[in-house]
Amino acid sequence: MTGPQIESKTDPRSGTVEVDHLFKYFGTEKAVNDVSLSVAQGEFVTLLGPSGCGKTTTLRCVAGLERLNAGEIRIGGEIVASIERDIYLTPEDRNIGMVFQSYAVWPHMTVFDNVAYGLRVRQAPAAEIKRKTDRVLELVGLDQLADRFATKLSGGQRQRVALARAIVYEPKVVLFDEPLSNLDAKLREQMRIEIVRLQREVGITSIFVTHDQSEALVMSDRIVVMDKGVIQQIGDPKTIYAHPANVFVAKFIGVANLMEGVLLGRSGALCDVEISLGEGLAPLRIQSLGGEGAVAGQTLHLCLRPEDILVNLQRPDGQSQGNTFEGKVIDTVYLGNFLECRVQVGRYEVCIQIDHYEQLVAGQSVFLSFRPEHGLCLTE
Template sequence: MTTVSASGAYLEVQGLMKWFGSDRAVDDISFSLPKGQFLTLLGPSGCGKTTTLMSIAGLHGIDAGVIRVGGTVYTSKADGIFLPPEKRDIGMVFQSYAIWPHMTVKQNVAYPLEIRKVERREIDARVADVLRLVGLADMSEKLATQLSGGQQQRAALARAIVSRPRLLLFDEPLSNLDLKLREQMRVELKRIQHEVGITSVYVTHDQAEALVMSDEIIVMSKGRIQQKGGPHQIYARPINAYVSNFIGVANLLKGRVVGVTAPGRGDVEIAEGGHRVKLSCQLGEGVAMGEEAVVSVRPENVHAERVNGGGQRLEGEVLQAIFLGNYVDCRVRWGEFEWKVLAHPRDRLREGEKVYLRLDPEHTLAVQQ
């Protein structure tokens, strides 16, 4: 019963459905995750990512599907199985941290071990260990109310991992921290997770967080999975316009595939902004000859040049050039379309200047709408 399935999947979610009234919060979601990996569920609020997490935690029932961890069925609607949350052996870090204010840091962290009736001496040793790991060794006697936000965050993490659970769940744990602390905690969280090696599922709406920490990312929208993949893959090869736009910034132009020149490569005719041009593109999954597609180009892959060096060039005018130190954030007018361009400061682009935009076919992607 506790064997790991043949595919090497540790966490398995199959056909998960959860309705709130007539609203399908989670609409037929399936995914799996190998042991020790860090998965992020990414999407805007209301996309079903937290509902998915709560379903895994067992904090609410589900309307269809199966959830398995390490071969043990946690929830199965069809078989009427529902393991109560306390039997799931899961560590969880909540958005509000949920550090119990009537206990000290040490008491908070010791709690899961006390529940598991671990010997007092071992509890002390393990609590001290884990507090050292999260950097709260000298805070153990403090009350939760005396901690800063970042420290509460660490305490919550310590409490979640102290029992060495089978699975670690994070519900937007960094969203209440300020930007500086958030950036620091991302790296820290990843380091600690790597060190303890517990399979983790992380929920966030912050794409930067997802890119920094994850082994795998699932981009969700309206209760469905849009794309699953590694951070690099999701960023460089988004499957559709939604993912492309949600992860990072992209220039999106509607068009139609008018020619396939090589496997995975072709021409897309753009009729946007009063222009009609053919762009040479990488064709994404599900994009075929004659079909409508969206061309997606990241701002850093658009090069604004003063001279027309031939090839795939678009002539435009600099609308706006905002100097941001290590780069210049530009808007370039091309008919009615505005290109977002990242330029190098040494190019010294000025507003009102005429430029030629060079698109590298390697990084010009045609994706599904």
């Protein structure tokens, strides 16, 4: 890597974050309900979930801005909050950087002074303040604007000031709470890449909060999917998308076609499931992955991603015959490189994606099929 470097930490545990059985209530509301999570030194972990699921509260507990109701938090192996041991370190004593949604830069200060502030309050010597601030400004691409007042910056530049300010005193960990949500779509995509580049270069452990699934998929080493204060799944982006742990995760990440069925039995890695298509319609037997731990007779939900469904004009023969649904095209939308098409299959509207040169028209009969290894049966 070229460009300025921040001195790397030698202790491999210096930037680890461990959250152990964290509980945080607001009155009777369980904002965080038994969350446990381990973040490795230098790792980029994203907390993802719908509004109110407890992302910010979890982050604020790590930062020291909220007291816990139960549990323990360790940073670099050091206990920074523990109910059992009655330990609580203030945010200042946790050596973490924070970047929030509203880029709170000080308008009456220059870019340099905004960034240098964190070092000044720590009473660093003047020469060190200059050296470290210059280096971080170069890192975020603001070295040319050091003397400009913060009011005369674009949104993206201000967000970069906030970023520089969070890392200038070389914290072990940086916490981000939806830092990009005030930026327009294009700048947002650019900043995603810049933050990840910077994070890799500097090697700071990052916990990033967003409710934007594509942001999480693009940026993260691992994603923590939360709902109602509870972790639903932890995994790398590919695992979260291709092997969601349950119906909630499948619906939250990408488009998921879900069809309810009953487990009949198993054959090796595959489960045999009877899908009910609605009143008066014959149920359909399918084979797919998933359904581990389920017992015969249990309700399962077949999850099919739009890109994994094949469309045929005639009933296909051969192996995939069992995994074939008959349907009628509802409508198609042209999306440039592909067509998105909704197909009525019994009581379900199934979303599929097909090549842009294929032609389907509303009302047309089609047969949808999928390979057993592209279907996944999930529990609620």
